């Protein structure tokens with residue numbers, strides 16, 4: 001028996017025999033904890049002990065776990081209409097959500113799917129078919145270094161090529177890779193790096209380009225790297241000049257994570273297409289949405305069947321998801337200071353960390369704070385220092401999930417000052433053991 005097999009069999013009672021977990025190599029991972037209860041920003045272990053969910057359960061939980069207002073909106077909707085085929089029927093929750101999101105984003109048309117990856121796939125397909133419908137040959141797509149846009153094939157193609165998609169690389173479509181000039185506190189060379197990145201992008205755009213896709217303000221899975229609004233405005237400028245479409249993947253940053261309802265608003269850019277998911281339903285139900293401008297939509301109209309967008313999902317505009325999303329928007333509208341003021345709550349904690357000898361590149365946008373651990377050269381996703389910190393934090397009832405050597409907090413809006421302080425305290429004392 002090989003060693004890996006040996007390892008699996010050493011946990012037969014802990015790893016479920018039928019579940020294939022996401023993003024996990026079970027031969028080298030501890031079995032997951034049993035959870036049957038979570039409330040606010042706390043996840044409860046089976047022995048009743050609370051863990052602070054400092055990353056919103058993979059960036060989805062927006063207001064807090066088991067929020068009663070959203071829970072009852074779902075319950076009430078389930079008693080009325082749980083699902084109906086959306087090609088031949090429409091329902092009030094979808095109409096209301098479409099109107100609200102269209103007003104909030106300035107993008108008039110809304111296409112429903114099931115998750116962040118499909119929202120991105122739809123955006124890419126709409127962008128490519130837009131040019132097809134206009135009768136113009138444009139297939140070139142530009143994405144950024146370090147990007148993550150999801151795990152389906154189109155989304156993988158525009159994402160950074162790395163260990164995770166290596167087995168599929170022959171099957172991914174080619175894209176040009178632009179530079180992502182991320183910045184941090186005390187960064188001095190940023191203007192020059194931005195200028196170089198824009199120059200490089202301009203050269204790429206000399207080829208007729210269908211679309212440029214980016215994560216506005218913050219690249220998530222790529223390591224919580226942040227760019228300045230000025231850079232995104234410059235990108236928009238050269239993209240418009242080249243008449244290409246601009247796709248904002250707001251799957252992570254959308255719905256108040258950056259301190260504005262949408263990151264594009266905070267960055268003062270107006271993309272042609274926008275992908276939404278994660279916080280959309282407050283983190284209660286899987287749903288994806290792709291927003292598109294009326295100008296794009298218009299090119300899909302007419303009697304020629306070739307112009308139709310032949311795409312759809314079984315659960316398109318699921319009424320429960322729409323009800324959750326409308327309830328979540330209610331909560332955001334009722335209490336905007338919960339997100340507009342969040343940055344000032346992180347700030348004093350980060351200021352205390354500035355001079356810590358083991359960390360570098362502190363950065364903060366809205367509810368998301370991050371920094372890098374100083375390591376001896378190896379800064380990748382598989383760097384182990386983050387794992388040690390994660391284990392230490394969990395032993396102290398704070399759940400974080402470092403990206404390699406990047407430590408970040410992305411808490412639900414309901415986190416209390418005391419709980420936030422606890423997260424920083426635990427992270428700070430974890431630095432003593434590495």
Ligand SMILES: *Cc1c(COP(=O)(O)O)cnc(C)c1O
Nearest residue numbers: 115116117148149150220251252
């Ligand atoms: C998580 C994420 C996705 C993929 O969303 P899934 O719902 O996990 O498929 C796409 N883009 C960004 C920026 C993300 O953070």
